[in-house]
Amino acid sequence: MSNGKGLTSQSQDFSAWYNEVVQQAELASHSPVRGCMVIRPYGYRIWELMQAALDEMFKATGHQNAYFPLFLPKSALDREAEHVEGFAPETAMVTHAGGAVLEEPLVVRPTSEAIIWPIVRDWIHSYRDLPVLLNQWANVVRWEMRTRPFLRTTEFLWQEGHTAHVSEEEAEAETRRMLGVYRTFMEQWMAMPVITGMQTDTERFAGGLRTYGCEALMKDNKALQAGTSHNLGQNFARAFDVRYQTEEGEHTYVWSTSWGVSTRLVGGLIMTHGDDEGLIIPPRLAPYEVVIVPIWKDDDQRATVMEAGGSVRADLEDAGVRVHVDDREGMNPGSKYYDWERRGVPLRLEIGPRDVKADSVMVVRRFTPEGTDRKTPMPMAGVGSSLRTMLDGIQDELFAAATRRRDAATIRGVEDYGEFQRLIADQGGFFYTGWCGEGECEKKVKEDTKATIRVIPDEEFRSAEVPSLCLCGARSVCEVVRARAY
Amino acid sequence: MSNGKGLTSQSQDFSAWYNEVVQQAELASHSPVRGCMVIRPYGYRIWELMQAALDEMFKATGHQNAYFPLFLPKSALDREAEHVEGFAPETAMVTHAGGAVLEEPLVVRPTSEAIIWPIVRDWIHSYRDLPVLLNQWANVVRWEMRTRPFLRTTEFLWQEGHTAHVSEEEAEAETRRMLGVYRTFMEQWMAMPVITGMQTDTERFAGGLRTYGCEALMKDNKALQAGTSHNLGQNFARAFDVRYQTEEGEHTYVWSTSWGVSTRLVGGLIMTHGDDEGLIIPPRLAPYEVVIVPIWKDDDQRATVMEAGGSVRADLEDAGVRVHVDDREGMNPGSKYYDWERRGVPLRLEIGPRDVKADSVMVVRRFTPEGTDRKTPMPMAGVGSSLRTMLDGIQDELFAAATRRRDAATIRGVEDYGEFQRLIADQGGFFYTGWCGEGECEKKVKEDTKATIRVIPDEEFRSAEVPSLCLCGARSVCEVVRARAY
Numbered sequence: 001m002s003n004g005k006g007l008t009s010q011s012q013d014f015s016a017w018y019n020e021v022v023q024q025a026e027l028a029s030h031s032p033v034r035g036c037m038v039i040r041p042y043g044y045r046i047w048e049l050m051q052a053a054l055d056e057m058f059k060a061t062g063h064q065n066a067y068f069p070l071f072l073p074k075s076a077l078d079r080e081a082e083h084v085e086g087f088a089p090e091t092a093m094v095t096h097a098g099g100a101v102l103e104e105p106l107v108v109r110p111t112s113e114a115i116i117w118p119i120v121r122d123w124i125h126s127y128r129d130l131p132v133l134l135n136q137w138a139n140v141v142r143w144e145m146r147t148r149p150f151l152r153t154t155e156f157l158w159q160e161g162h163t164a165h166v167s168e169e170e171a172e173a174e175t176r177r178m179l180g181v182y183r184t185f186m187e188q189w190m191a192m193p194v195i196t197g198m199q200t201d202t203e204r205f206a207g208g209l210r211t212y213g214c215e216a217l218m219k220d221n222k223a224l225q226a227g228t229s230h231n232l233g234q235n236f237a238r239a240f241d242v243r244y245q246t247e248e249g250e251h252t253y254v255w256s257t258s259w260g261v262s263t264r265l266v267g268g269l270i271m272t273h274g275d276d277e278g279l280i281i282p283p284r285l286a287p288y289e290v291v292i293v294p295i296w297k298d299d300d301q302r303a304t305v306m307e308a309g310g311s312v313r314a315d316l317e318d319a320g321v322r323v324h325v326d327d328r329e330g331m332n333p334g335s336k337y338y339d340w341e342r343r344g345v346p347l348r349l350e351i352g353p354r355d356v357k358a359d360s361v362m363v364v365r366r367f368t369p370e371g372t373d374r375k376t377p378m379p380m381a382g383v384g385s386s387l388r389t390m391l392d393g394i395q396d397e398l399f400a401a402a403t404r405r406r407d408a409a410t411i412r413g414v415e416d417y418g419e420f421q422r423l424i425a426d427q428g429g430f431f432y433t434g435w436c437g438e439g440e441c442e443k444k445v446k447e448d449t450k451a452t453i454r455v456i457p458d459e460e461f462r463s464a465e466v467p468s469l470c471l472c473g474a475r476s477v478c479e480v481v482r483a484r485a486y
Numbered sequence: 487m488s489n490g491k492g493l494t495s496q497s498q499d500f501s502a503w504y505n506e507v508v509q510q511a512e513l514a515s516h517s518p519v520r521g522c523m524v525i526r527p528y529g530y531r532i533w534e535l536m537q538a539a540l541d542e543m544f545k546a547t548g549h550q551n552a553y554f555p556l557f558l559p560k561s562a563l564d565r566e567a568e569h570v571e572g573f574a575p576e577t578a579m580v581t582h583a584g585g586a587v588l589e590e591p592l593v594v595r596p597t598s599e600a601i602i603w604p605i606v607r608d609w610i611h612s613y614r615d616l617p618v619l620l621n622q623w624a625n626v627v628r629w630e631m632r633t634r635p636f637l638r639t640t641e642f643l644w645q646e647g648h649t650a651h652v653s654e655e656e657a658e659a660e661t662r663r664m665l666g667v668y669r670t671f672m673e674q675w676m677a678m679p680v681i682t683g684m685q686t687d688t689e690r691f692a693g694g695l696r697t698y699g700c701e702a703l704m705k706d707n708k709a710l711q712a713g714t715s716h717n718l719g720q721n722f723a724r725a726f727d728v729r730y731q732t733e734e735g736e737h738t739y740v741w742s743t744s745w746g747v748s749t750r751l752v753g754g755l756i757m758t759h760g761d762d763e764g765l766i767i768p769p770r771l772a773p774y775e776v777v778i779v780p781i782w783k784d785d786d787q788r789a790t791v792m793e794a795g796g797s798v799r800a801d802l803e804d805a806g807v808r809v810h811v812d813d814r815e816g817m818n819p820g821s822k823y824y825d826w827e828r829r830g831v832p833l834r835l836e837i838g839p840r841d842v843k844a845d846s847v848m849v850v851r852r853f854t855p856e857g858t859d860r861k862t863p864m865p866m867a868g869v870g871s872s873l874r875t876m877l878d879g880i881q882d883e884l885f886a887a888a889t890r891r892r893d894a895a896t897i898r899g900v901e902d903y904g905e906f907q908r909l910i911a912d913q914g915g916f917f918y919t920g921w922c923g924e925g926e927c928e929k930k931v932k933e934d935t936k937a938t939i940r941v942i943p944d945e946e947f948r949s950a951e952v953p954s955l956c957l958c959g960a961r962s963v964c965e966v967v968r969a970r971a972y
Contacts, residue, residue, distance in 0.1 A: 031605055033557045033592060038605050041550035041620070048551060064527035065534060070594075070625055070641050071519045071578075089585050092557075094594065097578035098629030106519060108556075108580065108594075119517055119524050128816065134527070139556055139625065143584030155556050330614065 007342075009276045014220035019149070021270055025279045025343045028149045035147035035154030039263065042343065043150075045287035046266055047157065051137065053189050053284070054159065054261070057181050063133040063161060070139075071106040072115045079114060080239040086206020087111065090143045092154075108141040113207065113232070113258060116162050117240035124164065124254065126245040131174070132164040132254075150267030151224075151486050158262035164242065164254040168233070171255035172210075175231040178259040179212045182227040190265065191282040191398035192216050192272045193406050194226060195430070195481055197455030202442055205258070209233030215454045215481065217406045218271035221428030223454050223483035226268050229259035267486075272402050273367070279344030280367050282398050283391040288324040290316055290387060291340045295333045295352035308356045312349065312383055319384030321391065341366060346394050347387060355380075363387070369397050406430070412463045417471045420482075424451050430483050432457070434467035434476025441472045445482070453480045493828075495762045500706040505635070507756055511765045511829045514635045521633035521640030525749065528829065529636075531773035532752055533643065537623065539675050539770070540645065540747070543667050549619040549647060556625075557592040558601045565600060566725040572692020573597065576629045578640075594627040599693065599718070599744060602648050603726035610650065610740065612731040617660070618650040618740075636753030637710075637972050644748035650728065650740040654719070657741035658696075661717040664745040665698045668713040676751065677768040677884035678702050678758045679892050680712060681916070681967055683941030688928055691744070695719030701940045701967065703892045704757035707914030709940050709969035712754050715745035753972075758888050759853070765830030766853050768884050769877040774810040776802055776873060777826045781819045781838035794842045798835065798869055805870030807877065827852060832880050833873060841866075849873070855883050892916070898949045903957045906968075910937050916969050918943070920953035920962025927958045931968070939966045 007024065008016040022028050027043030039047065055065070071094060078084050087110045094106040109115060120132060141155050161178060165171040179196055186192045194214040204211045208230040216224045237243070237253035245251055273280040283289045294309045296302040309325050316323040326336050333350070340348055350362040359380045368374045378386060409429035414420045420431065435442070435453065446452050456478050466479045493510065494502040508514050513529030525533065541551070557580060564570045573596045580592040595601060606618060627641050647664060651657040665682055672678045680700040690697045694716040702710050723729070723739035731737055759766040769775045780795045782788040795811050802809040812822050819836070826834055836848040845866045854860045864872060895915035900906045906917065921928070921939065932938050942964050952965045 029605065029608070031555045031601070032559055032562065033555050036555035036557060038555065039553040040609075041552045044552050045550070047553075064531070066527045066530050067525040067533075067643065069517045069519050069522035069524065070627065071522060073518055076518065092580045092583040092592075094578045095581045096591070098631070099575050105582070106578075115517070119515065122515070123526075128814075141556065145584070157553065328614075 007276060007278060010219060010274075017274075017276075018267075018271060021274055021278055021342075022149045027266065027270070027279075030149075033154070035144060037149045037153050039157075042287055043266060046269070046281065046285055047263055049285045049287070050185075050189070050265055051159075054181075054185055055137075057185065058135050058159075058161065061133075061177060061181060063135045063163075066134050066136060067138070068112050068115045068119065068136060070109055072109060074105045074107055076114045076118060077107050080207045080236060082235075083114065083207030083239075087142075092141045092143055109138070110140055110142045111258070111260075112136065112138070112140075112160055112162065113236050114240075117236050117242050117256070120162075120164070121240055121242040124242060124244050127166055127247055130164060130166050130244060130254065131170065133161075134163065135159055135161045148267075150263055150270070153263075156262050156264065158260050161257070161259040163257045164237070165256070166244070166246070166254070168231075168255050171231050171233070171257050175210070175212060175229045175257045175259070178257070179214065179227075179229040182214050182229065182259070182261060186214055186216065186226055186265075187399060189282065189284045190269050190272065191395060191402055192226070192268060193399065193403040195455060195457050195461050197457040197461065197481065199228075199455055200439070200442060200453050200480075202439060203452070205230040205232075207232065207235050207239075208258075209235065213455055215430075215483075216268055216272065217409055217430055217483070218268070218486070219274070219405070220271070221409050221483075223430065223485040224264075224268050224271065225454070225485065226265060227259070227261040230257060232256045232258060273398055274344070278342035280398070281344040281346065283346045283395050286322065286344070286346055288345050289321050289391050290323045290347045290349060291345045292323065292325045292349045292351060293333050293336045293340075294325065294327065295350060301353045304353060304356050305351050308380070309351050312351065312361060312380060315384035316387060319388040321384065321388055337364075346391060363390070365394070367394060367398060367401075369401060413465070413467055415467055415469045415471070417473075420471055421449055424449050424482075424484065428484055430454075430481050432463050432467075432479055432481055434470045435478055435480040436470035436472055436474035437477040438472075438474075441470060441474070445471055450484050451482045452485055454483050454485060455481050457481050493762060493764060496705060496760075503760075503762075504753075504757060507760055507764055507828075508635045513752065513756070513765075516635075519640070521630060523635045523639050525643075528773055529752060532755070532767065532771055533749055535771045535773070536671075536675070536751055537645075540667075540671055541623075543671065544621050544645075544647065547619075547663060547667060549621045549649075552620050552622060553624070554598055554601045554605065554622060556595055558595060560591050560593055562600045562604060563593050566693045566722060568721075569600065569693030569725075573628075578627045578629055595624070596626055596628045597744070597746075598622065598624070598626075598646055598648065599722050599742075600726075603722050603728050603742070606648075606650070607726055607728040610728060610730050613652055613733055616650060616652050616730060616740065617656065619647075620649065621645055621647045634753075636749055636756070638750075642748050642750065644746050647743070647745040649743045650723070651742070652730070652732070652740070654717075654741050657717050657719070657743050661696070661698060661715045661743045661745070664743070665700065665713075665715040668700050668715065668745070668747060672700055672702065672712055672751075673885060675768065675770045676755050676758065677881060677888055678712070678754060679885065679889040681941060681943050681947050683943040683947065683967065685714075685941055686925070686928060686939050686966075688925060689938070691716040691718075693718065693721050693725075694744075695721065699941055701916075701969075702754055702758060703895055703916055703969070704754070704972070705760070705891070706757070707895050707969075709916065709971040710750075710754050710757065711940070711971065712751060713745070713747040716743060718742045718744060759884055760830070764828035766884070767830040767832065769832045769881050772808065772830070772832055774831050775807050775877050776809045776833045776835060777831045778809065778811045778835045778837060779819050779822045779826075780811065780813065781836060787839045790839055790842050791837050794866070795837050798837065798847060798866060801870035802873060805874040807870065807874055823850075832877060849876070851880070853880060853884060853887075855887055899951070899953055901953055901955045901957070903959075906957055907935055910935050910968075910970065914970055916940075916967050918949050918953075918965055918967055920956045921964055921966040922956035922958055922960035923963040924958075924960075927956060927960070931957055936970050937968045938971055940969050940971060941967050943967050
């Protein structure tokens with residue numbers, strides 16, 4: 001139950017709004033351990049629905065789940081030079097166990113490449129054993145300095161795909177395939193539009209060859225990296241000696257990939273759709289797509305509306321709708337409305353004695369695009385299939401609205417650095433600009449403006465006319481998307 | 487693919503047999519970190535099917551999943567005196583993180599009571615907030631001296647239920663309810679008969695009031711504790727100050743429970759059904775219930791049998807059967823038969839050119855109780871529903887066979903200590919005997935014979951005539967089940 005406190009408005013303080021929504025919608029709460037959050041049942045249910053959808057897509061693309069240890073010996077992390085440089089500073093280390101000091105400290109996994117490849121190498125002998133297509137659902141730990149629920153926590157839940165292939169082409173195809181799976185999930189389940197593309201060397205996965213990412217724009221016009229997919233080349237295969245015998249009898253290194261999304265997605269969902277009343281959850285990921293609030297004044301009315309509520313509930317369940325009857329005692333209907341609006345339930349059904357008499361229910365939408373009514377009376381007969389259709393429509397409307405908002409906050413063609421600095425400070429958003437290809441220039445722009453290069457966008461996202469100049473005035477080698485980011 | 491090595495027979499060396507099955511059926515493998523195993527895709531799929539069945543049962547009994555941190559401050563573990571005494575010696579501790587020494591070491595959770603209650607206490611105000619019915623799927627770490635894949639590993643996967651109630655009666659009812667859920671799962675999914683009952687103080691959960699357990703008998707006549715359910719009384723509520731306001735306005739402590747099963751269940755499944763040919767998996771938990779092995783000599787035959795195999799596969803999938811077509815090249819059918827037998831797939835279908843001509847398939851059972859044929863030709867038409875029925879029958883046959891074996895290895899009424907010592911050493915098994923109720927006597931029997939009191943059995947398991955004497959010759963206060971155990 002929400003505590004009934006008001007919410008800070010998004011325009012006043014987006015960050016405060018976010019933290020309050022997380023608390024009041026009971027998605028997560030703080031824990032006594034710095035930077036570790038507790039995912040409460042309502043938040044965890046969203047994550048479970050995300051997991052179910054993603055897991056099905058991973059399996060449909062031939063991946064199998066497995067489980068690798070939480071710990072790795074410190075020496076294993078050290079094997080890939082760039083990898084250890086990227087991850088070592090933020091690791092947590094177990095030095096004591098079973099009442100004794102360990103001979104070698106154990107690192108709590110920040111990611112599992114350095115655990116998986118020294119093991120899976122023994123499963124691979126010939127080209128017939130490839131590709132290896134693995135996925136793991138797990139917790140990982142990265143000792144972050146500044147943490148925020150879902151967006152950046154010391155421990156987080158994620159999935160990490162790890163695959164090995166016979167060739168660079170196959171590894172590249174896998175890397176792109178999984179980026180596409182992520183995009184489909186983000187668009188069709190989360191109703192969150194994303195730009196896909198390649199990341200620059202600065203943002204590339206430590207130890208990888210090429211990193212691709214999905215970038216979404218939050219309601220405060222800051223970008224969120226929502227998922228990444230890495231072509232690791234032969235770097236990890238060399239570091240951990242993962243070789244296979246080719247059809248011609250030659251021994252050669254495999255090509256590997258890794259890709260992951262995390263509980264950060266829940267943060268992305270909140271900041272893509274939420275409004276000043278609280279959370280808005282797309283139906284496909286809503287713990288409850290419909291909440292029924294029965295209204296009564298005495299025991300007779302209670303019996304009547306509860307019976308009607310029960311039969312509406314059954315009808316909705318038959319139509320494949322996740323539904324909940326809020327029969328809490330000692331709480332008036334208004335407080336229940338307020339509670340479920342805060343928690344972002346797509347549709348509320350009010351059923352009172354008059355509705356029962358009229359064989360009707362009052363349907364109230366959480367998300368109301370222009371031209372739709374917030375409240376609609378609906379005949380009780382066939383309510384299951386009517387609401388199923390309405391929910392599918394809401395899913396599409398949310399995606400359309402988020403896309404319109406993202407597009408409205410997207411600016412193309414700025415070449416003047418002064419103008420860029422003003423615009424990024426005043427309004428944020430995605431900026432499609434040119435880039436000279438120099439890391440030094442990328443760094444300077446970040447220092448000046450806090451804006452980073454999010455991606456070198458895939459072809460379908462590129463502007464019709466690619467800017468000819470970088471923000472530094474040098475000739476542009478490619479178009480990039482810049483933004484301030486989480 | 488199994489490596490084709492032979493297996494040690496169960497009678498020769500059960501422990502070697504177990505380790506070889508785990509390796510050759512590709513359920514798990516060792517990792518570079520002492521005592522941590524890798525759960526390979528085939529083993530993990532069994533665990534996923536276990537999870538899915540249990541999770542559905544937990545939700546049907548009103549529980550919600552949540553996620554609590556991996557770490558707890560050392561001081562939190564110290565709050566419940568008996569609890570810390572029980573768990574502290576086997577904890578792993580993080581002392582360094584983010585490149586610095588932590589002010590207070592963090593314990594990697596061995597179980598989560600001491601993490602959950604300091605947090606959930608803030609969610610509970612009045613009796614209206616109770617019961618709290620939570621479950622968590624997680625990894626936990628206990629620094630064990632001697633480890634074995636699935637049975638006892640330093641890190642293991644489990645679920646841990648944690649609930650809070652208004653009264654001792656409600657907590658007790660929950661404790662028993664979840665023990666019943668475990669029993670149903672073990673009997674109906676794992677086809678593994680169990681004795682339920684209460685554990686003695688020696689075996690009780692550290693910090694709890696009463697522990698109930700499910701005890702199964704493995705094929706080497708040693709017992710396995712397969713799941714436990716604890717009534718924690720008000721111990722943890724007092725330690726972490728978890729109180730609620732009663733309907734009368736009084737502030738009082740909640741009554742809590744916890745209950746868990748782990749990846750140990752996979753070990754139990756192996757040792758309940760496996761035989762000298764390898765694993766035998768009950769259909770309800772089999773990654774593949776049916777494997778189709780197409781047989782061909784040339785490309786024409788290949789095309790014919792693969793087409794038939796494809797349509798049989800579709801028919802089986804329509805009947806809700808998990809099916810796999812083994813189309814591996816460069817491997818003869820005999821090696822495939824051997825491989826899938828070792829991996830315990832309930833049914834194999836052989837389809838060759840002659841079968842296709844006869845519109846028939848050859849069905850080969852992995853488990854063949856007396857009076858059934860190992861091989862049966864079957865018309866291709868309607869093969870889906872025929873095999874669905876056959877698989878359901880195999881599920882029941884496995885449970886019946888395991889129950890007969892368990893019962894045959896159960897001895898009741900021994901009162902003479904010398905006879906008990908001889909029998910437990912010679913043949914093992916479950917012994918229903920009397921007990922004087924003294925911890926000292928329990929300890930002496932354990933020292934003499936390695937047999938412990940597994941449970942004080944629930945009424946339905948008790949002997950018609952409860953023995954009047956304990957093994958020590960004193961008057962018995964209750965019947966107990968004794969065995970050597972894992």
